[in-house]
Amino acid sequence: MMLIITAVLFTAGLGALLALIIGATARAFAVETDSRIETVTEMLPGVNCGGCGYAGCADFAKAIVEGRTLPVQCPVSTSVHTARIAEYLGITAGEKEKVIAVVRCGGSCAVTVRSPYNGVSDCRSAVLVAGGAKGCDFGCVGFASCARACPFDAIEMRDGLAVVHPELCIGCGKCVDTCPKNLIVLTPAAVDVHVYCNSPEKGAVKTKVCKTACIACRKCVKAADNETQMTVNGFLVADNYSNPPISDLVEKAKCPTKALRLASKHAAGAYEGVSK
Amino acid sequence: MSDKPRKFKGGVHPEDSKALSASKPVQTAPLLGKYTVIVHQNIGAPPEIVVKKGDLVKKGQLLAKATGFVSVPLHAPTSGTVTAIEKCPGPACVSVPAIEITADGQDEWGSPFEPIADWQNADPAVLKQRVVDAGIVGMGGAGFPSHVKLSPTKPVDTLILNGAECEPYLTADHRLMLEQTEDVLLGAAILARILGLETAVIGVEANKPDAISKLNAFASNYNVTVQTLAVNYPQGAEKQLIYALTGREVPIGGLPMDVGCVVQNVASAVAVADAVIKGHPSIERITTVTGEPVVNPGNWRFRIGTPISKAIELAGGVKVQPAKLLLGGPMMGFAQNSLDVTVMKNTSGILLIPVEQVSQYTSEPCIRCGRCVEACPMDILPATISQAVENERFDWAEQLNVAACIECGSCSYVCPSHRPLNQHFKRAKAEILAAKRKQQKK
Numbered sequence: 001m002m003l004i005i006t007a008v009l010f011t012a013g014l015g016a017l018l019a020l021i022i023g024a025t026a027r028a029f030a031v032e033t034d035s036r037i038e039t040v041t042e043m044l045p046g047v048n049c050g051g052c053g054y055a056g057c058a059d060f061a062k063a064i065v066e067g068r069t070l071p072v073q074c075p076v077s078t079s080v081h082t083a084r085i086a087e088y089l090g091i092t093a094g095e096k097e098k099v100i101a102v103v104r105c106g107g108s109c110a111v112t113v114r115s116p117y118n119g120v121s122d123c124r125s126a127v128l129v130a131g132g133a134k135g136c137d138f139g140c141v142g143f144a145s146c147a148r149a150c151p152f153d154a155i156e157m158r159d160g161l162a163v164v165h166p167e168l169c170i171g172c173g174k175c176v177d178t179c180p181k182n183l184i185v186l187t188p189a190a191v192d193v194h195v196y197c198n199s200p201e202k203g204a205v206k207t208k209v210c211k212t213a214c215i216a217c218r219k220c221v222k223a224a225d226n227e228t229q230m231t232v233n234g235f236l237v238a239d240n241y242s243n244p245p246i247s248d249l250v251e252k253a254k255c256p257t258k259a260l261r262l263a264s265k266h267a268a269g270a271y272e273g274v275s276k
Numbered sequence: 277m278s279d280k281p282r283k284f285k286g287g288v289h290p291e292d293s294k295a296l297s298a299s300k301p302v303q304t305a306p307l308l309g310k311y312t313v314i315v316h317q318n319i320g321a322p323p324e325i326v327v328k329k330g331d332l333v334k335k336g337q338l339l340a341k342a343t344g345f346v347s348v349p350l351h352a353p354t355s356g357t358v359t360a361i362e363k364c365p366g367p368a369c370v371s372v373p374a375i376e377i378t379a380d381g382q383d384e385w386g387s388p389f390e391p392i393a394d395w396q397n398a399d400p401a402v403l404k405q406r407v408v409d410a411g412i413v414g415m416g417g418a419g420f421p422s423h424v425k426l427s428p429t430k431p432v433d434t435l436i437l438n439g440a441e442c443e444p445y446l447t448a449d450h451r452l453m454l455e456q457t458e459d460v461l462l463g464a465a466i467l468a469r470i471l472g473l474e475t476a477v478i479g480v481e482a483n484k485p486d487a488i489s490k491l492n493a494f495a496s497n498y499n500v501t502v503q504t505l506a507v508n509y510p511q512g513a514e515k516q517l518i519y520a521l522t523g524r525e526v527p528i529g530g531l532p533m534d535v536g537c538v539v540q541n542v543a544s545a546v547a548v549a550d551a552v553i554k555g556h557p558s559i560e561r562i563t564t565v566t567g568e569p570v571v572n573p574g575n576w577r578f579r580i581g582t583p584i585s586k587a588i589e590l591a592g593g594v595k596v597q598p599a600k601l602l603l604g605g606p607m608m609g610f611a612q613n614s615l616d617v618t619v620m621k622n623t624s625g626i627l628l629i630p631v632e633q634v635s636q637y638t639s640e641p642c643i644r645c646g647r648c649v650e651a652c653p654m655d656i657l658p659a660t661i662s663q664a665v666e667n668e669r670f671d672w673a674e675q676l677n678v679a680a681c682i683e684c685g686s687c688s689y690v691c692p693s694h695r696p697l698n699q700h701f702k703r704a705k706a707e708i709l710a711a712k713r714k715q716q717k718k
Contacts, residue, residue, distance in 0.1 A: 115369075115611075115613040116636075118636055118637065118638075119696045119699045120639070120696045120699050120700065120703070122703075124703060124706075124707075125696075125699050125700070125702070125703045128699065128702045128703055128706055129610075129611070129699055129702065130368065130369040130610070130611050130612075130613065135613065137369075137370045137371055201363070201371070205363070205371075
């Protein structure tokens with residue numbers, strides 16, 4: 001009996017002593033942290049997409065608290081969330097135009113020439129062995145490198161073509177660097193009209209390999225409200241994103257190859273099986 | 277040197293299939309109406325075009341001039357008119373600039389050079405300048421400018437001529453050594469003079485006994501030694517050839533001159549002999565058109581700019597629909613998606629593969645059998661590197677010396693899991709290079 005009591009007392013005493021030492025050390029060597037950083041981190045989405053330019057949500061929270069950036073730089077949070085962070089910290093949320101990614105190619109398997117390929121299923125590997133499997137040197141390679149990189153599953157591979165769903169894309173830009181053809185650009189979310197072609201080749205060369213290539217007929221340039229809304233660069237027309245055209249341009253221009261598309265309708269599959 | 281065939285460590289033994297065209301003498305392709313000469317035919321800087329649309333050119337006239345040390349000039353394959361300078365399908369399945377020449381049928385020489393008949397007493401610098409001016413590249417497949425190798429910055433004691441032709445199916449160099457034996461040896465002697473050497477050694481794989489005995493019959497007249505090599509792929513790779521013949525190992529990232537060697541392809545040696553003795557620039561080459569679907573496989577002397585479709589037509593067309601078209605051999609050749617690609621200075625073969633031989637496989641996980649490690653002639657670890665690449669750990673791949681890979685494809689060939697190892701290494705090298713460039717910019 002005595003033995004048990006001694007053991008219990010000794011263990012309890014040792015525990016109390018160690019607790020005291022640990023407690024004292026923790027107090028003496030405490031690291032000063034800003035509790036706000038933790039709170040802000042919890043208020044952020046926690047996807048760690050890197051769209052803000054910082055190494056994950058915690059790093060971004062630290063930057064906000066230290067005043068190096070503003071809550072609105074988080075592309076995932078809605079205005080309600082950023083306002084809540086701003087209110088908590090007593091700062092302004094800031095303003096930022098929402099951007100979304102656009103894959104500037106409409107060349108699905110149905111409309112482009114394609115050679116068989118059975119190597120590594122990755123766009124950046126595919127372009128190293130034969131410039132990709134498609135006939136067009138400038139179009140979507142179709143092996144989903146961008147779709148795999150997207151933390152929000154906003155890119156769908158449809159018939160060998162990467163299609164961005166505008167309602168899911170938050171514009172973090174993770175996909176941009178993965179495309180070996182530099183097809184993906186971040187555009188203002190308010191713009192729905194885009195030219196889905198990236199080939200600078202002559203129209204005759206493009207149409208040989210792709211039915212939906214921009215042939216630079218300039219119908220859209222003429223149909224636009226003013227001349228500066230579309231830019232012509234050689235044999236390729238593109239939106240002028242600093243003075244973008246409005247959505248009814250697609251209706252008005254009647255693009256003969258349907259390279260001019262509405263991003264929302266493109267994602268919904270309205271242009272599939274376009275024929276000439 | 278002993279008579280035992282020489283070999284290197286590792287390697288594989290694919291079925292060589294050379295019998296299809298090995299016994300076919302070289303035929304000269306007839307003059308075509310139109311040649312589309314791809315401008316960038318060499319490793320290094322692309323040459324600068326000096327003609328314009330509508331110009332009349334003579335055969336051998338300069339079309340594009342070299343733009344730096346690692347660059348070569350380009351010459352007209354025949355006389356005629358420059359009818360277009362535009363993009364055409366290139367060998368890497370990407371459009372590249374090309375000069376289209378419509379022949380006038382005269383085929384009149386307008387070569388800018390004089391023959392140097394007395395080459396034995398000519399200044400080596402003059403001979404080297406001729407190699408520079410004639411636009412000669414490594415004709416075995418790489419297309420590396422020959423004159424760069426002839427300007428070593430370290431002492432060189434051995435000149436090696438590469439007559440291994442280890443790629444299956446190809447017989448162009450074999451026929452060349454058999455039919456132009458003395459030209460090969462003459463080229464070797466001229467190259468030796470440029471380098472200030474007395475002798476040269478020519479390595480030939482043991483599966484070409486007729487070429488070896490013919491070379492042996494004349495070799496002593498030119499102070500050249502003929503050495504038999506074991507039949508083992510990639511025997512014709514520069515580093516493997518040097519090891520087999522001299523026992524020296526080229527360091528990783530190093531050049532043959534680091535171990536006192538210079539290697540030139542036999543076809544390049546003949547081009548050098550032609551440039552010096554006849555004053556002809558490099559505008560033609562011998563190419564093997566082969567593969568089971570071809571009606572009449574054989575070896576042809578094509579001018580640069582000859583479309584692949586014409587080359588196949590000359591070989592009688594195809595019996596069955598081929599599934600794949602390769603420029604070069606089956607191990608390292610490049611798959612094509614257009615018949616409008618044209619013959620270049622480094623097109624050693626045009627190979628058509630029937631559908632039964634094109635394996636449609638899926639990549640399985642590595643089973644760690646180690647066959648790739650045994651096969652690798654560069655002693656790196658293909659299995660481990662491929663896993664690094666699959667996980668996008670390019671820093672790890674770099675530590676594992678992926679840079680030493682010569683992309684011979686032996687590992688992919690032996691892999692029982694059909695892993696696309698070679699492609700992974702290409703990716704790793706490209707990513708490492710891109711990362712280095714990015715860092716330099718910063």
